[in-house]
Amino acid sequence: METVVRKPLTNLQLELLKTFSHQLEETELLEVKKILAEFFAKRAVEQANAAWDQKGWTDEDVDRLLETKMRKNSKEK
Structure with missing residues (x-):
């Protein structure tokens, strides 16, 4: 079954x-996926660090967050 794209493509897409209008070898495709994953992971870490600094968090704040249950079970709804 073919996937239907309903939203316009982003500038990145x-x-x-x-850029990649030709077939890549499987190893090349995996390398590109790794590069993209590293790029977006780096951005996520930078944004998390900025939020950390902006909120003035400490290690103790993060430990408290890690121990806090923030999701409800479907049975608790």
């Missing part, structure tokens, strides 16, 4: 389509 369009650029990637143009």
Whole structure:
């Protein structure tokens, strides 16, 4: 079954389509996926660090967050 895209493509998606309009070897594809994953992971860490600094969090604050149950079970609804 073919997936239907309902939203317009982002500028990144369009650029990637143009850049990789040819078939890649499986090893090349895995390398590109790794590069993209590292790029987005780095950005996520940078944003988390910025939030940490902005909120003035300490290690103790994070420990408290780790011990806090923030989700409800489906039975608790």
